[in-house]
Amino acid sequence: MSDAPLFNDIAKGPPGGRAFWRLASDGVRVRVAHWPRQDGTPERGTVLLFPGRTEYIEKYGLTATELTARGFDMLTIDWRGQGLADRPDNERALGHVDHFDEYQLDLAEMLALAGELDLHGPFTMLAHSMGGCIGLRALHNGLDVAGACFSAPMWGIVMSTPIRPLAWGFSWALHRSPWKLTLSPGTARQTYVLAEAFDDNMLTTDAGMWDMMRDQAKAHPELTLGGPTVGWLFAALTEMRALARMDAPRAPAVTWLGTHERIVEPAPIHALMARWPGGRLELLQGLEHEVLMEGPKVRNRVYDAIEMLAEGRTATSAA
Numbered sequence: 001m002s003d004a005p006l007f008n009d010i011a012k013g014p015p016g017g018r019a020f021w022r023l024a025s026d027g028v029r030v031r032v033a034h035w036p037r038q039d040g041t042p043e044r045g046t047v048l049l050f051p052g053r054t055e056y057i058e059k060y061g062l063t064a065t066e067l068t069a070r071g072f073d074m075l076t077i078d079w080r081g082q083g084l085a086d087r088p089d090n091e092r093a094l095g096h097v098d099h100f101d102e103y104q105l106d107l108a109e110m111l112a113l114a115g116e117l118d119l120h121g122p123f124t125m126l127a128h129s130m131g132g133c134i135g136l137r138a139l140h141n142g143l144d145v146a147g148a149c150f151s152a153p154m155w156g157i158v159m160s161t162p163i164r165p166l167a168w169g170f171s172w173a174l175h176r177s178p179w180k181l182t183l184s185p186g187t188a189r190q191t192y193v194l195a196e197a198f199d200d201n202m203l204t205t206d207a208g209m210w211d212m213m214r215d216q217a218k219a220h221p222e223l224t225l226g227g228p229t230v231g232w233l234f235a236a237l238t239e240m241r242a243l244a245r246m247d248a249p250r251a252p253a254v255t256w257l258g259t260h261e262r263i264v265e266p267a268p269i270h271a272l273m274a275r276w277p278g279g280r281l282e283l284l285q286g287l288e289h290e291v292l293m294e295g296p297k298v299r300n301r302v303y304d305a306i307e308m309l310a311e312g313r314t315a316t317s318a319a
Helices: 057-068 101-116 130-140 163-174 207-219 230-244 266-274 296-310
Strands: 002-004 018-023 029-035 045-050 072-078 123-128 147-151 253-258 279-284
Touching: 018 101, 029 057, 029 101, 045 057, 045 101, 045 130, 057 072, 057 207, 057 296, 072 101, 101 130, 123 130, 123 296, 130 147, 130 230, 147 296, 230 266, 253 266, 253 296, 266 279, 279 296
Parallel strands: 045 072, 045 123, 123 147, 147 253, 253 279
Antiparallel strands: 002 018, 018 029, 029 072
């Protein structure tokens, strides 16, 4: 492992954080970061944080500060195609993979680093949006965790009924062609937090957290990402359809979902959590997509659930 940059000034992470370059088995370079639990805290294990699409390590510096203060180590990653990881798009504006299995190669490097750093269990997964799709597949693949905490998991994407068959057809037609790196219709090359205003944004109701995300994007635009490619869209639709046909994993799970969610599709989340043994769905009234980018009361509810899972209490007990 070799050191990679970690912009802790914008991350607001705790002391002692380090980032590492890792080379996946197919030759793609990703960046993985570790923040150690803070001195004097009880040793609670390790949180594996799976970011969503467009996200980067530094966005979760505050989350690291808050979890390490509770006695957790935290490990997170720049998935391929975003953050400082390798991107196939020469302009670096668009997010792309040919198949979602590629993300599992990135995860393998994250877990290998956990072993090399001698991080202690229990391991608990915290997965947001696209990270929730990657994390669900990882559970089906046998990822050994005490439990999983999902934030607005991408088990479906919001689309109007007339658009859905067009999205399948258009992305299928292009995903193996030279045009697979074309920007998906209805999306933009500029990152969302710089393209939109806070009023009626689809991410957070907390103005301070919105400003933090904007400030990070302005300070280090190389971390940001615009819309997905049509190749990524086809890969995502294919993976979500496959996961929807599978039984719920056996690991205990808590899923958090804002009632004003407009990015991921709520129906598949409700459906899977309804049949997940030892699973619980928590609805957050009036909130948007970014549960971990809300105020401290909301964030602390999620952290309480992580503690519960790490301690082996069932997800159906009160958090």
